[in-house]
Amino acid sequence: MGEKSTRERIVDAADRLFYERGYEPTSFADIANAVEISRGNFYHHFKSKDDILHAVIELRLEKTRGMLEAWERQGARPEERIRSFIRILITNEALIRQYGCPVGTLCTELAKLGHASRAEASALFTLFRTWLRRQFELLGHEADADPLALHVLARSQGVAVLFNAFGDPCFVRQEVDQICTWLSSLAARPRRSRKSQERPSST
Amino acid sequence: MGEKSTRERIVDAADRLFYERGYEPTSFADIANAVEISRGNFYHHFKSKDDILHAVIELRLEKTRGMLEAWERQGARPEERIRSFIRILITNEALIRQYGCPVGTLCTELAKLGHASRAEASALFTLFRTWLRRQFELLGHEADADPLALHVLARSQGVAVLFNAFGDPCFVRQEVDQICTWLSSLAARPRRSRKSQERPSST
DNA sequence: GTCTATAGATTGATAGAC
DNA sequence: GTCTATCAATCTATAGAC
Secondary structure, X not given: OOOOOHHHHHHHHHHHHHHHOOOOOOOHHHHHHHHOOOHHXXXXXXXXXXXXXXXXXXXXXXXXXXXXXXXXXXXXXXXXXXXHHHOHHHHOHHHHHHHOOHHHHHHXXXXXXXXXXXXXXXXXXXXXXXXXXXXXXXXXXOOOHHHHHHHHHHHHHHHHHHHHHHOOHHHHHHHHHHHHHHXXXXXXXXXXXXXXXXXXXXX | OOOOOHHHHHHHHHHHHHHHOOOOOOOHHHHHHHHOOOHHHHHHHOOOHHHHHHHHHHHHHHHHHHHHHXXXXXXXXXXXXXXXXXXXXXXXXXXXXXXXXXXXXHHHHHHHHOXXXXXXXXXXXXXXXXXXXXXXHHOOOHHHHHHHHXXXXXXXXXXXXXXXXXXXXXXXXXXXXXXXXXXXXXXXXXXXXXXXXXXXXXX
């Protein structure tokens, strides 16, 4: 029951190492070392390194779906749910500071490599995008739900990149507070969707 | 005069390849191929791959300083100058779509590698940060100039990451317009720095 | 299912002729 | 200053014994 198969242990280790060091710089030797199996044993479970990456992305997609569903159950109102998303920046502070956002950094790396799994990795972003869009629709912003979802995604990505570069936790809290304030004001005056401009609207 | 030294040609090629493919995945063979010299010839000009990276970052720092100075000369008002920064997202649209932001992606990669030049790369961000801070000070936002600078940096980084992942130019324009609108409203009501909250302020 | 042994290519880096 | 030749290490991947 609590036992994990070798295959699962490989994917777990690869998941961690691909995040911490990146896909390309992580070798089979690194993963084998972490799992404590021999390099040769790999190819019984996966036929190539790309194959492991595929499995890692599948795992991340599954975990993300679970997390989004949990937020959906826990947050009574959509505003609270979106806040759960924004607060990952603080929940995972230590990891993001060291390694950045797992989704953003993987997409960035695979794009540069021209890797075939690039689209699969972007699907992780799409998962968040679709979920956020639905929350904004529930908030009464049907007309601009998708731009709003992308806006929130972009804000969090930007914070993650700069936090990773500068390592200043105060900056993260400032930005998170600000996004939450903006979100509250959005939730306070919903359903005014004329034709355009029910968007982040700035100021 | 128009002739470039071999050393310069190596740094130029490495600059491009480190951006397009990343630092780690770029081999000496790749650079040698681009410059059309032999691999052995490298070590007459640089003593290691890290040494080339160092030179590349120096070059980027120099180019960035030049760009910032040019914006300072061209833009009469600080608001226009900041707009010049934000509009890189559109000016360099094709490149960012394919390879992301050169600064953000390099910092991210070096952070994961635990590379010694990580701090040098972050200095590229600092260059923008300091420059933006000064523009906000000139706008009358002395008290919050640094948070405002970081905010603009983060926004642009977020847009770059998502644009690289999704490839949708409409999204970029939406966000750029929005940031510009926010900037105008900031420029319209300056110098009200009480104690806090002359910050992006959202909504 | 796990191992050892190894192939075959590529990596960063060096030595020495020209 | 540029080249060829080469080193030792590492890479992904395979073959085959147990």
